[in-house]
Each structure stands twice: as C-alpha cells, then as structure tokens.
Amino acid sequence: MADASTTLAPTPRARVQEMKEYHPPLGSRAALRLDFNENTLECSPRVRETLAQISAGALTRYPEREPVEAIVAAHLGLHAEQVALTNGVDEAIHVLFETFLDADDEVLMPVPTYTMYEVYASATDARVVAVQAGDDLQFPFDRLMAAITSKTKVIAIANPNSPSGSVATREQLLLLATRAPQAVLLVDEAYFHFYGETLMDLVGTLPNLVVARTFSKAYGLAGLRLGLLAGPVELMRWVRRVLSPYSVNSLALACLPPALEDTAYLNWYVAEVLAARTEFEAALDAAGVRRWPSRTNFVLVEIGARHAEFVCLMRDAGVLVRDRSNDPGCDGRVRITIGTRAQMKQAVTALNNALAMLRAEGGKL
Ligand code: PMP
Numbered sequence: 001m002a003d004a005s006t007t008l009a010p011t012p013r014a015r016v017q018e019m020k021e022y023h024p025p026l027g028s029r030a031a032l033r034l035d036f037n038e039n040t041l042e043c044s045p046r047v048r049e050t051l052a053q054i055s056a057g058a059l060t061r062y063p064e065r066e067p068v069e070a071i072v073a074a075h076l077g078l079h080a081e082q083v084a085l086t087n088g089v090d091e092a093i094h095v096l097f098e099t100f101l102d103a104d105d106e107v108l109m110p111v112p113t114y115t116m117y118e119v120y121a122s123a124t125d126a127r128v129v130a131v132q133a134g135d136d137l138q139f140p141f142d143r144l145m146a147a148i149t150s151k152t153k154v155i156a157i158a159n160p161n162s163p164s165g166s167v168a169t170r171e172q173l174l175l176l177a178t179r180a181p182q183a184v185l186l187v188d189e190a191y192f193h194f195y196g197e198t199l200m201d202l203v204g205t206l207p208n209l210v211v212a213r214t215f216s217k218a219y220g221l222a223g224l225r226l227g228l229l230a231g232p233v234e235l236m237r238w239v240r241r242v243l244s245p246y247s248v249n250s251l252a253l254a255c256l257p258p259a260l261e262d263t264a265y266l267n268w269y270v271a272e273v274l275a276a277r278t279e280f281e282a283a284l285d286a287a288g289v290r291r292w293p294s295r296t297n298f299v300l301v302e303i304g305a306r307h308a309e310f311v312c313l314m315r316d317a318g319v320l321v322r323d324r325s326n327d328p329g330c331d332g333r334v335r336i337t338i339g340t341r342a343q344m345k346q347a348v349t350a351l352n353n354a355l356a357m358l359r360a361e362g363g364k365l
Contacts, residue, residue, distance in 0.1 A: 039220030040339030165294030317350035
C-alpha cells in the first residue's frame with residue numbers, strides 16, 4: 001500500500017516550481033570584496049557608536065518604524081506617508097510586485113539588469129517581458145516604449161543599471177511613466193550616490209512613479225538590510241497593506257538617523273570611489289581590456305571565453321570579482337566593484353597578473 005505521506009506531499013504553486021534557484025556566491029569572502037557592489041570599507045563611525053549603545057532591554061521591544069520613516073522622509077523632502085522603509089530594496093521590490101501584479105499582467109524590464117526583479121516577478125503569476133539591451137548595453141528606451149501594452153503593470157528600471165553601469169535619462173523615464181499610466185514605474189536608485197541624478201524630486205507629482213533607494217551601497221550598511229520606497233500616498237497605502245510592519249529591525253532603525261546625519265562620511269566615501277574608478281578605468285585601458293562606461297561603483301569588463309579562469313586567478317590573488325556571463329547578453333563579462341584607491345591598486349596588480357597568465361598560456365582570452 002502506498003504511504004500516504006509520499007502521495008500527499010505539499011506542493012508549491014506551479015510558478016514557484018518553475019522558478020530558477022538563485023544562490024548568490026557569498027561563501028568565504030575573506031578577501032577584497034569587489035563582487036557585490038557593497039561599500040568595501042566600513043560604515044560611518046557614528047553608526048558604530050549607535051550600535052554599541054543599544055541596550056539589551058531595547059531588543060525586547062518590537063521595532064517602531066514610523067518615527068524613523070518621518071526622519072527619512074524629511075531628509076528626502078517628502079511627507080512621511082510617501083515613504084516606506086523596507087528590509088533592503090529587495091523587500092521593496094518583492095512587496096511592490098506582490099501589491100501590483102496579478103495573473104496575466106506583464107512586468108517590463110530591460111535586461112541585463114538586477115537579478116531579483118526576475119526572481120520576484122516569477123514568484124507572482126505575472127509574465128516577465130524582458131527587453132534585451134544591445135552590445136553597448138545602453139538603456140534600450142525605444143524598445144521598452146514599444147513593448148508597453150495595456151497589460152504592463154510594473155516597469156522596473158535600475159538607474160544606474162547593474163551589471164552594465166548604464167543610465168536612463170530623466171526624460172526617458174518620464175516618457176515611460178506617461179506612456180504607461182496603468183503601470184507602476186519603479187526607478188531603483190540603489191547606486192544614486194555615485195551618479196547624483198534622481199527622480200526623487202518628482203515623487204508625489206507623478207501618479208505612477210515609485211523610487212527605491214538602498215543603504216547597502218554608499219552608506220555601507222548592507223548587513224543591516226535597509227531600503228526604502230517612495231511614491232504617491234495613494235500607491236504607498238496599498239504597498240503598506242502588504243508590507244510587514246516589523247520587517248525593518250530595531251538595530252537598523254536606530255542606525256538610520258546617524259547614517260543620514262553623517263554626510264561628511266558619505267561624501268568622503270563617494271568621492272574616494274569616484275577617484276578610484278577613474279584610476280581603475282585608466283588601468284583597464286592600459287591593459288587593453290574593453291569596459292563599459294560606468295556611472296556607479298562598479299565597472300563591467302570584457303574578459304572573453306576564459307572568464308571563469310580569470311575570476312579564479314583573481315580570487316587566488318585575494319580579489320573577489322563577479323562573473324556575469326550568465327546574464328543575458330553578458331557572456332565573457334565580469335563585473336568589478338570599485339573600492340578605495342588603495343584597494344583598486346591591489347586589484348590592478350591582480351588583474352594585470354591574471355591577464356599575463358592567461359595571455360602567456362596563448363590563444364584568445
Ligand atoms: N537594486 C539594485 C539595482 C542592486 O544592484 C541591488 C544590490 N546589488 C539592490 C537593489 C539590493 O539592495 P538591498 O541590499 O537594499 O536589498
């Protein structure tokens with residue numbers, strides 16, 4: 001007789017069964033971390049001091065997000081009801097998709113782009129409409145405009161984009177928002193501080209614009225998991241129905257105000273990275289490595305068929321970089337995060353040695 005426990009097992013939704021597994025290569029990262037576009041150094045010392053002062057008693061209480069949301073909103077020049085803090089931008093994307101995507105809806109995105117858009121979209125019953133960028137990896141604006149249909153309910157744009165480093169202009173984003181009034185236009189400004197341009201000033205003036213920001217990059221708080229969504233009150237009200245009231249923990253909430261206040265630290269880190277990027281790009285050009293223009297804290301480079309060996313050689317030299325070959329249109333391409341100038345000197349030495357080894361072994365890279 002068949003065992004009921006084997007015939008009657010819980011099964012996930014069909015869409016979940018079809019989902020690809022996503023395992024970011026995070027294991028054993030005791031090296032120079034140029035693989036996840038994080039801050040490569042440390043967070044503000046003021047955040048460190050705040051953490052040290054948190055009492056054991058404070059941890060017994062559920063986190064209260066509203067006062068911190070009000071502080072963040074004021075910092076951005078917005079009303080508190082327009083801003084929701086999230087457990088990283090990843091939760092913001094997840095909750096936004098859960099709020100707005102129904103069966104048969106379409107979520108439109110240029111590719112290659114940030115992996116989690118597709119992951120969370122494929123967990124809904126909506127259809128992913130991916131618009132491939134050309135070899136230059138520039139924002140495929142015309143093709144995105146042409147791909148909008150009455151079923152388009154979310155348009156997800158990372159600006160600047162990862163892994164390409166390319167950007168969409170303000171005009172292009174506004175035209176997308178106007179062409180698809182039935183869709184939420186998510187402008188993910190995770191790398192805003194390295195770029196400097198934003199649509200945050202338009203939040204609340206366009207009925208379908210939602211902007212996301214993270215504290216994982218320039219602020220150096222990836223481990224705390226802090227992000228935010230900013231949009232018109234009418235849309236944010238729906239988002240808040242789906243969002244957990246406790247998903248941003250009390251340590252993260254305590255650290256946010258001092259992180260925002262320490263603009264000197266933020267400005268120093270961003271300036272350091274931009275100076276390091278200029279030097280690193282010059283080193284790539286000197287080494288004859290093709291690179292894509294970057295407005296962010298990373299650069300995508302062309303290594304070619306031996307990309308996997310290159311990544312291993314870099315790791316052997318103590319430098320972690322990220323193979324993006326599995327991203328659509330990125331075969332042979334590797335993404336390298338920009339850290340400080342001193343760190344990038346180490347990266348240049350490792351890169352030149354790795355290229356010399358691959359070239360000495362003959363053949364094309
Ligand atoms: N958006 C983009 C474009 C990213 O590259 C990343 C991180 N790699 C995220 C969002 C995730 O941010 P968070 O750490 O806040 O979840």
